[in-house]
Structure formats: C-alpha cells, structure tokens
Amino acid sequence: MSVALTVTDFKAGYDTDLPIVQGVSFTVERGEAVTVLGPNGAGKSTLIKAIAGQVACLGGAVYLGDEDITGVPSHVLARRGLGFVPQTENIFTQLTIRENLQIAAELVPAAERVRQIDKMFEMFTDLKERPNTLAGALSGGQRQMLAAARALLTDPPVLMLDEPSAGLSPKLVGQVFETLRRIHATGVTLILVEQNVRAALDLTHRALVLVDGELAHDGPTEPLKDGKALGALFLGQRAKGAAA
Numbered sequence: 001m002s003v004a005l006t007v008t009d010f011k012a013g014y015d016t017d018l019p020i021v022q023g024v025s026f027t028v029e030r031g032e033a034v035t036v037l038g039p040n041g042a043g044k045s046t047l048i049k050a051i052a053g054q055v056a057c058l059g060g061a062v063y064l065g066d067e068d069i070t071g072v073p074s075h076v077l078a079r080r081g082l083g084f085v086p087q088t089e090n091i092f093t094q095l096t097i098r099e100n101l102q103i104a105a106e107l108v109p110a111a112e113r114v115r116q117i118d119k120m121f122e123m124f125t126d127l128k129e130r131p132n133t134l135a136g137a138l139s140g141g142q143r144q145m146l147a148a149a150r151a152l153l154t155d156p157p158v159l160m161l162d163e164p165s166a167g168l169s170p171k172l173v174g175q176v177f178e179t180l181r182r183i184h185a186t187g188v189t190l191i192l193v194e195q196n197v198r199a200a201l202d203l204t205h206r207a208l209v210l211v212d213g214e215l216a217h218d219g220p221t222e223p224l225k226d227g228k229a230l231g232a233l234f235l236g237q238r239a240k241g242a243a244a
Contacts, residue, residue: 004030004065004158004189005051005082011059012043012050019058020046022213030157033190035200035221038210039234044193045087047210048160052084053077064158078107083156087163090147093136097127097146100135104150120149123182141172145179152183159183161192165199177203201225209233 005028013020020043028034036044049055051062053074061070064082074084092100101120105113121128124145135146144164151159164180165173177199184190184203194200201207201221209217209230216233217224224230 002030002065003063004028004032005191006063007051007060008062009060010047010050010057010062012046012055012057014046014055016056016058020213021050021210023060024210024213024215025060026208026215026218028158028189028191030189031187032206033184033204034192034206034208035204036191036193036208036210037197037200037224037230038216042210043213044210045162048084048162048191048193049086052082052160054084054086075107078151078154078156081154081156081158083151083154083159085144085147085151085159085161085164087166091135091143091150094134096132096134097138098131100146100150101153104153107154116153116155120153123152123186124149124179139172140168141175144168144176148179148183152188156188158189158191161190161194163193163195165194165196173199197230198225 008025010024011019011021024047036047038044046055050057053072057071061068063069064080067080069077069080069082092103101117105117108116121131126142127146127149135143138146164176168176173196180190180203190204192200201224204221206219207217207221207224208215211233
C-alpha cells in the first residue's frame with residue numbers, strides 16, 4: 001500500500017503561544033479507514049481542521065502523498081485531492097440539493113461537471129429522489145449525505161470528516177455510518193473525528209487517540225472495543241506499543 005497522508009511533528013491551534021495539537025506524527029495508507037478519538041478538548045477537531053487548512057499550522061508538516069500541503073487553504077486542497085466535511089455549516093441551506101452540488105462542481109473541469117453530479121446522485125439515492133428540495137428542509141442525516149457528496153465531487157482519494165454523527169438520532173447515525181461504509185468501499189481513504197466511539201470503531205480499521213493534544217495511541221481498533229482499554233487511554237495512560 002502507498003501512503004495517502006503523512007503528518008510529522010504537527011502543531012496547530014488558535015494562539016501561536018498555546019498550540020492545542022502538540023507535535024503529532026502519523027501516516028495513513030491509501031484505502032485505510034482511520035478514526036481520531038479522545039476526550040473533549042483533546043484537539044481532535046483542531047487536528048483535522050489544521051490538516052484541512054482551516055486552522056493555523058504552528059509547526060511540522062503535512063504531505064498528501066508526496067506533496068507538501070502544510071498550511072494550504074481548504075479550497076485549494078479540494079482540487080489537490082483532500083476532501084473535508086466540517087461538522088457545521090457544511091451545506092447551503094437556502095439552495096436546493098442540486099444547486100449545492102453545482103456550486104461544489106465549480107472545482108471540477110467544465111466537461112466533467114454533469115457526469116460528477118450524476119455520479120453523486122447515483123451514490124446518494126436519497127438525494128437523487130428530491131434534487132430540487134431546499135437543503136434546509138433535509139433531515140440531519142440527509143444533510144450529512146449532501147455534505148459528503150459535495151466533498152466527493154472532485155474524486156478526492158482522501159476524505160476527512162469532523163463529527164459526522166453529531167446531534168443525530170440513533171437511526172440517523174446508522175444511516176450516516178452506512179453511507180461512510182459505502183464511500184470507503186469505493187476505495188476512498190477515510191479519516192474521521194467522532195464522539196460515537198462504538199460506531200467509529202466498527203467502521204474503521206485503525207484508531208488515533210489524542211489526549212491533551214498528544215498522540216496516546218496509534219493502532220488497530222479491535223483492542224479498543226474493550227471499554228476499559230479505551231477509558232485508560234482517555235485518562236492519559238499511553239497504550240503499550242503506541243507511537244511516542
């Protein structure tokens with residue numbers, strides 16, 4: 001397998017003197033599904049927002065394949081192959097489903113736009129059934145599907161999502177994770193921050209656990225399905241064999 005994303009000694013945050021993410025390093029192979037876990041305030045969302053160019057990088061480097069993308073803005077990264085779905089404000093609620101996709105398709109060569117939009121409708125059949133519905137009228141799960149479709153329009157090899165199940169009912173959480181499972185089956189590398197630990201561990205192969213902005217664990221998800229092991233990590237006890 002080839003490397004999809006490399007993060008090296010990465011520091012990020014909102015204040016140059018007080019980095020939230022403190023020297024994190026890891027790699028993600030192409031085709032992997034990786035979840036980022038940790039207690040509240042650990043720096044999970046800050047980490048992927050900074051990788052996505054939405055929070056300042058204060059040190060270290062990020063590579064998408066062999067390309068240095070450290071500090072590159074999100075709209076540029078979308079063209080280079082890194083899709084990102086933020087937790088909030090990820091769709092235009094006053095526009096229809098089709099209009100949301102058409103705006104995202106502006107990043108695609110003109111000759112391919114219709115084909116890419118049709119491809120998203122085939123992948124997300126709930127959206128295909130109501131293309132002229134205002135996005136603001138969609139359920140929480142459907143909104144997340146639309147946000148994912150927008151990010152996937154450029155055929156990114158890597159898709160990152162920040163709390164895709166936040167605020168959803170258990171039924172809608174199931175729908176969102178089934179959608180993510182189908183996306184991953186197409187070969188897209190997935191990286192997600194998620195508070196629904198059980199659903200995230202069932203979807204992904206590998207987990208990164210952040211505690212106080214540092215990497216406390218980098219390894220397979222299976223051992224973490226033992227609640228005691230995960231609880232120990234959340235309390236700051238580094239797992240045996242975890243990355244330093």
